[in-house]
Amino acid sequence: MTLDFSWLLDPLYQKWLLRGIGTTMLLSLLGMVLMFVIGIAGAALLHLKVRFLQSPVTIFVELFRNTPPLVQLFFLYFMLSEIGLTLTDPVTGGRIPLFTGFTCVVLSLGLYNGAIAVEIIRSGLLAVPAQTVEGARSLGYSRLQTFRYVELPIGLRMSIPPMTSNIVSLIKTSSQAVLVAVADIMYGATQIMLETFRNLEVMLLIWVIYLAIASLAVLVVRRIAAAFRIPGYGS
Amino acid sequence: MTDHQQSAPLIEMRDVHKSFGSTAVLKGVSLSVRDGGVVCIIGPSGSGKSTILRCINGLMTIDKGTIRVGSFAVETLKSDKQLVPLRHQVAMVFQQYNLFPHRTVLQNLTMAPVQVLGENPAAVRERALALLAKVRLTGKQHAYPGELSGGQQQRVAIARALAMQPKVILFDEVTAALDPEMVSEVLNVIRDLAREGMTCVLVTHEMRFAQEVADEVFFTDRGVIVEHGPPATIFQNPTDPRLKAFLDKVL
Numbered sequence: 001m002t003l004d005f006s007w008l009l010d011p012l013y014q015k016w017l018l019r020g021i022g023t024t025m026l027l028s029l030l031g032m033v034l035m036f037v038i039g040i041a042g043a044a045l046l047h048l049k050v051r052f053l054q055s056p057v058t059i060f061v062e063l064f065r066n067t068p069p070l071v072q073l074f075f076l077y078f079m080l081s082e083i084g085l086t087l088t089d090p091v092t093g094g095r096i097p098l099f100t101g102f103t104c105v106v107l108s109l110g111l112y113n114g115a116i117a118v119e120i121i122r123s124g125l126l127a128v129p130a131q132t133v134e135g136a137r138s139l140g141y142s143r144l145q146t147f148r149y150v151e152l153p154i155g156l157r158m159s160i161p162p163m164t165s166n167i168v169s170l171i172k173t174s175s176q177a178v179l180v181a182v183a184d185i186m187y188g189a190t191q192i193m194l195e196t197f198r199n200l201e202v203m204l205l206i207w208v209i210y211l212a213i214a215s216l217a218v219l220v221v222r223r224i225a226a227a228f229r230i231p232g233y234g235s
Numbered sequence: 236m237t238d239h240q241q242s243a244p245l246i247e248m249r250d251v252h253k254s255f256g257s258t259a260v261l262k263g264v265s266l267s268v269r270d271g272g273v274v275c276i277i278g279p280s281g282s283g284k285s286t287i288l289r290c291i292n293g294l295m296t297i298d299k300g301t302i303r304v305g306s307f308a309v310e311t312l313k314s315d316k317q318l319v320p321l322r323h324q325v326a327m328v329f330q331q332y333n334l335f336p337h338r339t340v341l342q343n344l345t346m347a348p349v350q351v352l353g354e355n356p357a358a359v360r361e362r363a364l365a366l367l368a369k370v371r372l373t374g375k376q377h378a379y380p381g382e383l384s385g386g387q388q389q390r391v392a393i394a395r396a397l398a399m400q401p402k403v404i405l406f407d408e409v410t411a412a413l414d415p416e417m418v419s420e421v422l423n424v425i426r427d428l429a430r431e432g433m434t435c436v437l438v439t440h441e442m443r444f445a446q447e448v449a450d451e452v453f454f455t456d457r458g459v460i461v462e463h464g465p466p467a468t469i470f471q472n473p474t475d476p477r478l479k480a481f482l483d484k485v486l
Contacts, residue, residue: 135392144315
């Protein structure tokens, strides 16, 4: 068996791959932003025991954590396109759908990994020593101020290791974008395979690309973790 | 001295009851502390000493009785907002220091005055540096609590309490977690504060220190104050058999 990578020299394929990498990274980045917003807000509502909102958050977490992300994506995609909300393009005046495949993938990633992030951040908050919280309370910090200035900064640091896995999971899950016709890296790969039949070679390359993107993300998180490390506290 | 005795006490607890579930921890505690007074609370573990302190600054709510601190009726303060002025006046130092591990020593001192009391950051910073000098920690302002020894952390905690410019400081077994050689550096700081006229309520197992600094000692056992009086009487001339038995064990 010989591996033939000559198709890589084709500028059209190069363009597909590079655009695909860009789209995958953008999907992942936007998904991560949404994931953090959902994770922190959900964990805060649960941790602060906000009345009437605890149960909805718990239901949300169970619903999105315990169902396959692909099912969620299809559900979002078909449900939202059914509703058919559109925006008016300010330049052309044309109607463009509000919930494109791209939007649906970002939403789906944010919701699925966000549900997991709620639990990750909540466990970080629970790991903040009760004495530290008592110290803040004794200085007059309100429940909310204690959360904002003491529990959340420490809790988020504690949640970095499991959150790293969640971020990597989000990047990998973004490969579902191809299934709602978003031109991510998997989409480019599928197109190239259809034209060249070099399935093994293309998949090898995709494998390496995902490995590189995920490793880059892990590296960035490690840098952030090092910058926020608490000297003399934990490891 | 007579002035103090005639004026109303700064802290007054009357018939305070507190239960955790079915366990009654305080069963009618009454005590008073005059302004500038130094009071030590001694007694066996589980007798309610720490609970008394936490009731005074409203960290714990009480089931029955009244607690007055200055002009505050502590048992009527419910919301976080109502408790801020009380906690401004009543600071607390804990057995486990309870510092903020993610903030530097200086930030530990300045956070609450700026974030809770809304004071001017520059003025607070200046005051904090002076307080660090007072607890002999000049040069450590940029260290993190985790980089300091237990004795140093406890002195930061005392400075943090002082940064609130309180009228009273509650000390909850502040030397119990320290290595023996670090106990004296913390006690020296407390001794200085007591001499300067800071009102101090100490829960302590350091009997010799209690004897030296306190002007009144309360002995608690099983949720009540069994005996109280000047240290000379409590330590040299105890009358209650439970106090006698306790002192035999610890002295």
